[in-house]
Amino acid sequence: MTTAALPSSIEATETLLSGAGYVPDRALATVLFLALRMGRPLLLEGEAGVGKTEVARTLAKALGRRLIRLQCYEGLDLSAAVYEWNYAAQMIAIRLAEAAGESDKGAIASDVFSERYLLRRPLLDALMPDPAGPPVLLVDELDRTDEAFEAFLLEVLSDFQVTIPELGTIKAAHPPLIILTSNRTREIHDALKRRCLYHWVDYPTAERELAILRARLPGLPERLSREVVAFVQALRKEDVFKVPGVAETLDWASALVELDAAALDPAVVGDTLGVLLKYQDDIAGTDAGRIERLIAETREALRPRE
Amino acid sequence: MSETVPAAGGGGRLSHNIAYFGRALRAAGLPVGPGTVLDAVRAVDAAGVGAREDFYNVLRAVFVNRHEHQEVFDQAFQLFWRRRAQSERLIAMLSPPAPGAEAKDKAKVRKRVEDALFAGVGREHRTKKSEIEVEAHFSASSADVLRTKDFAQMSAEELALARRRIARLRLPDNEIATRRLKADKKGTRFDLRASLRASLASGGAFMALRKRGPRARPRPVVALVDISGSMADYSRPVLHFLHALTERRGRVHTFLFGTRLTNVTRVLRHRDPDEALEKAGQAAQDWSGGTRIAASLRAFNKIWSRRVTGQNPIILLITDGLERDADAMLDVEMDRLRRSGHRLIWLNPLLRYDRFEPKARGIRAMLPHVDAFRPVHNLASLEGLVAALAQERDERARRPSGRGVLRHSSAMAGG
Numbered sequence: 030m031t032t033a034a035l036p037s038s039i040e041a042t043e044t045l046l047s048g049a050g051y052v053p054d055r056a057l058a059t060v061l062f063l064a065l066r067m068g069r070p071l072l073l074e075g076e077a078g079v080g081k082t083e084v085a086r087t088l089a090k091a092l093g094r095r096l097i098r099l100q101c102y103e104g105l106d107l108s109a110a111v112y113e114w115n116y117a118a119q120m121i122a123i124r125l126a127e128a129a130g131e132s133d134k135g136a137i138a139s140d141v142f143s144e145r146y147l148l149r150r151p152l153l154d155a156l157m158p159d160p161a162g163p164p165v166l167l168v169d170e171l172d173r174t175d176e177a178f179e180a181f182l183l184e185v186l187s188d189f190q191v192t193i194p195e196l197g198t199i200k201a202a203h204p205p206l207i208i209l210t211s212n213r214t215r216e217i218h219d220a221l222k223r224r225c226l227y228h229w230v231d232y233p234t235a236e237r238e239l240a241i242l243r244a245r246l247p248g249l250p251e252r253l254s255r256e257v258v259a260f261v262q263a264l265r266k267e268d269v270f271k272v273p274g275v276a277e278t279l280d281w282a283s284a285l286v287e288l289d290a291a292a293l294d295p296a297v298v299g300d301t302l303g304v305l306l307k308y309q310d311d312i313a314g315t316d317a318g319r320i321e322r323l324i325a326e327t328r329e330a331l332r333p334r335e
Numbered sequence: 336m337s338e339t340v341p342a343a344g345g346g347g348r349l350s351h352n353i354a355y356f357g358r359a360l361r362a363a364g365l366p367v368g369p370g371t372v373l374d375a376v377r378a379v380d381a382a383g384v385g386a387r388e389d390f391y392n393v394l395r396a397v398f399v400n401r402h403e404h405q406e407v408f409d410q411a412f413q414l415f416w417r418r419r420a421q422s423e424r425l426i427a428m429l430s431p432p433a434p435g436a437e438a439k440d441k442a443k444v445r446k447r448v449e450d451a452l453f454a455g456v457g458r459e460h461r462t463k464k465s466e467i468e469v470e471a472h473f474s475a476s477s478a479d480v481l482r483t484k485d486f487a488q489m490s491a492e493e494l495a496l497a498r499r500r501i502a503r504l505r506l507p508d509n510e511i512a513t514r515r516l517k518a519d520k521k522g523t524r525f526d527l528r529a530s531l532r533a534s535l536a537s538g539g540a541f542m543a544l545r546k547r548g549p550r551a552r553p554r555p556v557v558a559l560v561d562i563s564g565s566m567a568d569y570s571r572p573v574l575h576f577l578h579a580l581t582e583r584r585g586r587v588h589t590f591l592f593g594t595r596l597t598n599v600t601r602v603l604r605h606r607d608p609d610e611a612l613e614k615a616g617q618a619a620q621d622w623s624g625g626t627r628i629a630a631s632l633r634a635f636n637k638i639w640s641r642r643v644t645g646q647n648p649i650i651l652l653i654t655d656g657l658e659r660d661a662d663a664m665l666d667v668e669m670d671r672l673r674r675s676g677h678r679l680i681w682l683n684p685l686l687r688y689d690r691f692e693p694k695a696r697g698i699r700a701m702l703p704h705v706d707a708f709r710p711v712h713n714l715a716s717l718e719g720l721v722a723a724l725a726q727e728r729d730e731r732a733r734r735p736s737g738r739g740v741l742r743h744s745s746a747m748a749g750g
Contacts (some may be wrong), residue, residue, distance in 0.1 A: 102514075106516065215646065227401070
């Protein structure tokens, strides 16, 4: 693991991410640079599969930092996200104190509620010093948890500290790099948004999507990757319920490679449609006629360049 | 770090402009506070003043934290940072002794932002109207009459009384268990933390087990209200009802549709129902126009469904179902709507007629997809709705047996 210094400019941020296999657009590089520079958490919103989580992964990899991931779910609470006491050990300690004839309640309490018996969960873990530098904390799919959990986060996000009633406040000596993601299945509360920089991750342009494909699947034939990108871009303009994200583009390209397809044809597209579209209505609506039209559009879009 | 802002660029001039820009954005409706402005100045300082695009990105990162604000920000940015003369004009207008809005830009797109920029400034809006309190004393019989009287036949005075009754309706407490736990004596899980703490009081000699159980909260509600001409007499009382619901249980999302769909959730959070309704009216431009149910439902399914139906809500659809161009699309969209939530309840004022028969094509297309079909024409029917909301399952009879199975054979026939 090599530790890299934080980027010193927007260009450097772009280079850093591209070097680790993520192709950012200028706006994302800017907001990420600012988040690092200003020490502010970054909230990424966008449709599923546009590469929000990947930003954090890439950042951790490129900077040589540890990635601490907190996957959110409904009912996520303090004991799963921040800390938990090691009850079994505490009970044994109390029994031992009893056996040793210790009768001072205050002494037992302060001994039992000490850091020795504290189990760290991701949020607390992210505040601990790390030889490789402050870790990257990824709070993934924040919208999946309920509003109550957001309140736990506020203290961490603004002051990089956690308060444990029995122990006191634990503050990070060097604040972690925090990235939050949301699929927007509900609105995140304004109080939390206020503490973060915000970026809406959009579907990539054709040019950038091609660059992503090249970076992620270097073995992909050039013609096929161009066709894949042009087809997906055309499909995104169609009236479908859930348009495919970058993740679907990558999956589809790998699927086509597995099937030894050198170029798109209606049959192979029809067979692999389930990789791109995940709603039955969308698949049913994308019949042979539509596929042929899309492929024709794809060829048309590629013609001037070839 | 101290709160003094480092002078960026030309001797602090830029930070002043950023502050003015922040004010402009706030006037245009973005939640911009002094902290945000300080952040913006620091951000510009950190990034350095470079290309216009970078400057734009830097400011956007700080000022925009909601996707919907993007447009407003873009327009304001264009307007503000365009030409020196222009921005000075704006600054002059935003300064405390502001003259009224005089020259208007011709560009149509920017009109909204300009309006917003000029509207809130230099003028004390919020003229308080004195409210006339009508003291209503009812005899039991007149209350009864009111209860079953059709909203459409009520006089203005009776409507006002009906509104009060709506505001006083006891709302359902159909709470559902969440996965979050709270202390609960009858709970099924041990709360080791609380138990251990309690045991320390006796020096660990005794251990009284504390328990936790799931916390309950009301199920979210999503309401789609038809405000077309044929519904005019009923949509307002329903909105009063939804306003009361929003106020008391939270997590109520309200949409209005006629020819197009408008989200009025935020607007309905205003404390005063009349003010809230007035704002809702401003937000939705097509009060009492025609109806395009299928297109509106489609818009809901595509744009909002994923954002507001994530927590399995009760969906209320309030419309008379009189859709002229009822086609396969209506069927598909109703099906999708049904599958987005826990239950789909259709409230239809036409049900006030005893011998109502679903003859209109739109109604026939929609009916198979709903879990409950209820009237909504008087106070009694609203009370009935409250009871229905409380009941977790009722009249499922109308649903076809193949629930959850995709009907894609009929789907996309036109697509």
